Amino acid sequence: MAAKKPNEKPDYGTTGHSWDGIEELNTPMPRWWLWTLYLCIIWGIGYVIAYPAWPMINGATPGLLGYSTRGEVAAEIARFDEANAPMEELLVATPLNEVEQLPELNGFAKNAGQAVYNTWCVQCHQSGGAGAQGYPVLVDNDWLWGGSIDEIYTTVNHGIRTEDDADARYSQMPAFGEFMSEEEIASLVSHVQIIAGQDGNAELAEAGAALFYDNCASCHGDEGKGDRFQGAPDLTDRIWLFGGDTAALTETITNARFGVMPSWSARGMSEADIRAVSLYVHQLGGGE
């Protein structure tokens, strides 16, 4: 390191700026710094050519390498799809009631099913299958259309009362308010409350029993135990999809209910996903 004399002007001179005799030295940039800058510029030019760079009206210039972050995500998804493909093929090929005997396939199906459920089903049936008014609870032991793995699969596959699928489960309760008086409906409500084990007006219920036999028993059964073939709920248990109090029952009998579930095959869900989510729901706690 060579020593410099103080106040001696170096040979690269000054900028010519001078304030009160103090001159500004025209010290050049260090060489390494300059070269780093030049290299960065060269690298920058190369980057602009190779990668998406300039914003245009319909997106950025594509770049010679054809790279895009969306493309990267798509490739990543494709990679996962490819990795999952053998398991999905196996899932489609295996009869549903045998899946639970195969731990690896069952684990895959449960995880895949959970992802499908949390994407498409959770909006109505709630997290963990907790259900809500009008949207059945999936974790209890009460099923409208059947709780075996095959019945659940059919429900998910074709839906309920949806127009998108000719194979959808279908049934419709009449709106009895159109041809019954309020008194008749009140007696029906009392009868239903009594067979459900609630406190009901026994006098009214007597008339209600006859009405029930004539109008309701064809679907709900003579004892009100329901009929899964028609999706008719069991009226004697403690579970009410739309509520079991007088007001809710009156509303149901007067105007009827018409719960709809989409047909997931018609909505384009893959066979493997439908099977996976059926298996997931079956193992949530209510499966038969």
Add this chain to the structure above:
Amino acid sequence: MSDSQQAPSLYAAREPVFPKRVYGRFRNLKWLIMAVTLGIYYLTPWIRWDRGAELPDQAVLIDLASRRFYFFWIEIWPYEFYFVGGLLIMAGLGLFLFTSALGRVWCGYTCPQTVWVDLFILVERWIEGDRNARLRLHRQKKIDFRKLRLRLTKWLVWLLISVATGGAWVFYFTDAPKLAVDLFTFNANVVAYTTILVMTAMTFIFGGFMREQVCNYMCPWPRIQAAMMDTDTLTVAYRHWRGEPRGKAKKGVVAEGQGDCIDCMACVNVCPAGIDIREGQQMECITCALCIDACDEIMDKIGKPRGLIGYMALKDETSETSGIAPVSPWKHIFRLRTMIYTGLWSLIGVGLMFMLFIRSDIDISVSPVRSPVYITMSDGSIRNAYDIRLRNKHGEAHSFAMVARSDVPMQLEVEGEDYGTVTVPADELRTIRVYLTVPDASSAANSKVTDVRIWITDEANGDRAHADTVFNGRD
């Protein structure tokens, strides 16, 4: 900066050190320690330990892929990492203890850098000769056949030791016999080769060429050690009141007023750090004690008492100078500071041993499923769902019977099982869903929270474990 001044250069080229062969008790002790430590390092991965069919049979294994640490009969899971933490703290306290008692004894005897440098110097001496021969070879500018041959032979042997060192390292992380075959047939993982390459390069460069510079410039521990040492710490020192004024001894002449040091440079010639211990305690000294052996040998020859260079506490310098007998070394070693370190060390050790003995081979943890909080069944009974994790640390699959204990009777069911019995595969954690159900009229159905304890019983040996949770009813 004035005209005439040059900026002082902060760089000093390394002075090569050529330690001379030395004989004596400390040298013998160091040979022994070298043999034991190197033996432990190279051979440990090859010790086998039977853990059953489904677990590795390597006695010491850090299985990163399955996240297990095996040490003979002990198996550590990631959640038990506090054992490793405890061992590290014990290692730290152990260093504090030894440093406060014996100075840089770790550096001088057991530090891998010291041990491998010692080994490399041994190889160097076998091939190139002792100090004077090596010095001559070093000063010889012309590279003739002999110098080339000696240098290449030495480097080759160093390299072989380095490869063995790097190679032994990876055996701690996977099954050693299988990896050894894979390594030689080029089927091993690229990580294994990279690790060996890095470890080999480090051993070769650190042991062969950098040597004492690693201790002086790279290692933080010698600098931290200063804080552990005090005036009672026993360190290697030159008794200057005995040795000075130094001077050459002439046979048969008793030099008046001359100290015991005959300035033979034996202590300097054997020093692997390249220092002169007679200048007092120095940063570079790793207290390897080889100068003690060298000086004792000379003292024996000239008929003077041993110990001109020896282990000494700084406190004794003043008393010895004025002719008072020094305090016994044991008094220096057993003092409050070292006892506190020993106490802390033992406390953690006993704690860890205790934890080791009370820990169970089976474990249960319960988390209630919160969505929904409770489920009404068709008959009005109330059900709660729980995600239960069962851990089986045995080398074979075990079955666990599960029951729920509470003030009110509860029915327990396991998802996918007909009975409340669950089989957990060997060395695994299994998550299952469990349901507890109470009838409509039960007090648990109608109160917000009921305490529940879930017990598991290992059907193979009757071991039990439990976890506490709550049952949520209608509030």
